[in-house]
Amino acid sequence: MAAVLLIDDDVELAGMLADYLRRDGFTVTLAHDGESGVQAALSGQFAIAVLDVMMPGISGIEALRRIRAASRLPVLMLTARGDDMDRIVGLELGADDYVPKPCLPRELAARLRAILRRGVANADPQAEIAVGPLSLQPAQRRAYWRGQAVELTSTEFNLLEVLARHAGRTVAKDDLSQQALGRPLARYDRSIDVHLSSIRQKLGPLDDGRSPIQTVFRQGYQMIAC
The missing domain is CATH 1.10.10.10 (Winged helix-like DNA-binding domain superfamily/Winged helix DNA-binding domain)
Structure with missing residues (x-):
């Protein structure tokens, strides 16, 4: 089971998404602020992180910046629907993909599996x-x-x-x-x-x-x- 770190200050929404992902075969750990999220993301315990852009204190964009400064951990951003600037900035900073909020848990799970599948497929020995x-x-x-x-x-x-x-x-x-x-x-x-x-x-x-x-x-x- 892939270990997912879900960083979102919306406790109710994060709990709902976590419940769905667990039923879908993921293991999920929650963080509700950017500081603890960055610390957890750099712990080496997770296969992928889901990071909300809009958080108090350290924003998701700043959290992504700190993660990318030290890690290649795949990161999927949760962005406000229609906010193209957050999406573009997140991608420029190294986010692997994004899902607009509010999102369907099924879509989030599918996006996570797609990112993880690519990593596994490309991990097979291949010629230079x-x-x-x-x-x-x-x-x-x-x-x-x-x-x-x-x-x-x-x-x-x-x-x-x-x-x-x-x-x-x-x-x-x-x-x-x-x-x-x-x-x-x-x-x-x-x-x-x-x-x-x-x-x-x-x-x-x-x-x-x-x-x-x-x-x-x-x-x-x-x-x-x-």
Whole structure:
């Protein structure tokens, strides 16, 4: 059973979600403020964390910032419905996915399983992938650019791996969403764009100044094969 850390100051809602997740096969630990949530998230006892954005004291955004400074623990954010800014900031800081509140417990469980499934699938031994100055070790989930380690979130690694395996070919955004995020691409969903923007910043340019990941207008994205 996957160990889930649920960080939300709404005691009643958190309890309801925890009850559902437990019935669905997860083990769940609750934290009701950002301070204790960050401490628990960095304890190494959990497979994934669910983090509410709107909390008193340390907000979910600040809690995510502190978690990402020290850990690659997968994090799913709970955001206010329609608040695109919180979603974009969370993704830029390294959140793996988000679910708008109020959410259906069944959707939350499905999103958690999708994130965890990707991690398990990518943990199997696989050959190294090399594309120009990029080197990926899927078994260890490690990435190197010009020989230097690149710190990627779980979702960023998934996206980069999909593009690297299809280097020189355009990958549609919906295919990227299905393969890397484990879900269909929703209308107006900008999460892939935000994740790829972060990856580009972390990798840097090719020798000719181009980004290694190119946007193909109205089609998707392509990693330059070089």
